[in-house]
Amino acid sequence: MFEFMSIMKALADPNRVRIVCALEAGELCVCQIVEMLGLAPSTVSKHLSILRQARLIVDRKEGRWMYYRLPEETSTEAQGALALLRSSLASDSQILADAVRVAEIQCLDREALCRTQTKQNA
């Protein structure tokens, strides 16, 4: 029950749902998620922490950057919840708009967002 409740509470916030759905396309670093949501980095970091504790996302550190992605393996409850998100929001307008925005952000990265990242993305 406790684990299930932490998953439900994690997914009871629209910004956290948007993060999870954005990660369907692949891993993102924090600054990219910050740009997508238009929230302060500290706020986004808190959201990511809540999603990670619910085992809905996993992280990977690479130098100064922190990358987040959906887990390959996690609890049955978390997998079920992720499947529910996928089936319920696949054609949601907000989620689709976010996907477009994320694609733009990944291009913008080369110019301005994370300057040092230009080498890696090029």
Add this chain to the structure above:
Amino acid sequence: MFEFMSIMKALADPNRVRIVCALEAGELCVCQIVEMLGLAPSTVSKHLSILRQARLIVDRKEGRWMYYRLPEETSTEAQGALALLRSSLASDSQILADAVRVAEIQCLDREALCRTQTKQNA
């Protein structure tokens, strides 16, 4: 997104999750749910209202009593969420204990149960 969020918010409270799971066994009237949760009738009524707005439960009025049950037909999102609850909490200790308690409550005379509550509250 709005509908999905209302479902997630509805299921982000353990007492509401307990209500939905209890209704797996069949419909219950408000006073039976009140007895199971041990909360004030006004609190339970609010929970039921939130679940109903999320289309996770439906109601049926019979005289002075209000019966709640799981919907035969509802939104795809709600169906998926109910399925997630079923698969995630089928063997949860709290949910199992509630099922036993509900069976006990159903054996009691309904009017006697409500009369007892009234006297306790008075």
Add this chain to the structure above:
DNA sequence: CTCATATTTCGCCACATAACGAACTAACGG
């Protein structure tokens, strides 16, 4: 009609949570 019963609505309080900015930590480049 009036009274009792079952449920809901309202008003209030305590606590949880989402947001921000500031301060802190970690990693890289001089």
Add this chain to the structure above:
DNA sequence: CCGTTAGTTCGTTATGTGGCGAAATATGAG
């Protein structure tokens, strides 16, 4: 070393939410 950059943690604030009791509503009994 130092300064810069990416993230996190901390402190504060505003809003949301769950709880209760009292009042309101609706129905049935007398």
